[in-house]
Amino acid sequence: MATKSLHKRESDLANSNRQLEILSNGIFQNGELPTFKSKISETNQFPLKAKKLEILQINVGYMCNQVCEHCHVDAGPDRKEIMTRETMQQCLDVIKTTGAHTLDLTGGAPEMNPNFRWFVEEAAKAGIKDFIVRSNLTIIRANKKYYDLPEFFKKHNVHVVSSMPHWTRGKTDKQRGDGVFDKSIKALQELNAIGYGMPDSSLRLDLVYNPSGAFLPGDQASMEKDFKKALKEDFNIQFHNLFAITNLPISRFLDYLIASENYEDYMYSLVEAYNPAAVGNVMCTNTLSVSWDGYLFDCDFNQMLELPVNSKVKHISEYNEALLEGRHIVISQHCYGCTAGAGSSCQGVVA
Ligand code: SF4
Ligand code: SF4
Helix, strand or coil, X not given: CCCCCCCCCCCHHHCHHHHHHHXXXXXXXXXXXCCHHHHHHCCCCCCCECCCCCEEEEECECECCCCCCCCCCCCEXXXXXXXXXXXXXXXXXXHCCCCCCEXXXXXXCHHHCCCHHHHHHHHHCCCCCEEEEECCCHHHHCCHHHCCHHHHHHHCCCEEEEECCCCCHHHHHHHHCCCHHHXXXXXXXXXXXXXXXXXXXXXXXXXXXXXXXXXXXXXXXXXXXXXXXXXXXXXXXXXXXXXXXXXXXXXXXXXXXXXXXXXHHXXXXXXXXXXXXXXXXXXXXXXXXXXXXXXXXXXHHHHHCCCECECXXXXXXXXXXXXXXXXXXXXXHHHHHHXXXXXXXXXXXXX
């Protein structure tokens, strides 16, 4: 398993234009497969338009203590892009006034941003209904300075959402790195010990599953049952919901698909599983994604592909909800990942 980001390895695919080229050429250029635009046009759903903002997702930096095989952020310890306090302040000004019901902090490992705790303390004061931190769990056990994170999350009523690709050590470590499973289990037990994830607790703990290879996720509800049973029986761990997320063909997952010669087959499966009913609810229709340097994107995937919002408003410092509403969403073939089967978003299925 690679221990460096595509950027550090100076891979071709570290370049977002190269990724977009791959997604537009070959089977999509020669007409073997329809482009996403032509597919959604069949049901008059082009252009996709942003509705009222409900979820503000902020990526506070690409630095991470892990280098997971399928990371769409290309995160890792070698990534130095980190949101400054000044940009965080600009985000806070928006958080205080927006009508969004959910604030979603992501990374990298958001906790590694030196201003993370200050930001959480300030953002929590805005009283947003659902305040999510996407924690990779192992960060809680990575260094003594993070050991109190569960208590910190509890103090600010943070909703913890964490990746857990499987309930077995082998499958988890293969995708996320050696030792990740044991640390994740320990972190989950610590979160449970202070009330996170317990059946009647208001301290929300959800897990995210994404497939460990070039295949689509199974049924979310039955996977949740299997995860709950196995984690309870083997480790006495409880959690609330499991979100099944499809891997989008970008960044390190695209690299994996190409290296394993699965790219075309995977794109065929995504297109075959296309579900027009999922299109209206893809997450870009009610979400705005902010990058570490304050720029605005329709979603975290478009952020990684450096496809900015199609609006006069480009940066959080010039935020204007009315101008952003109704904007045309920027799409490419990676969007098939959001409309396959029951659909996929940062909160699991959408259809
Ligand atoms: S923990 Fe998340 S952000 Fe970090 S490398 Fe893994 S998938 Fe990427
Ligand atoms: S990848 Fe982003 S822009 Fe494309 S459908 Fe999914 S959420 Fe929307």
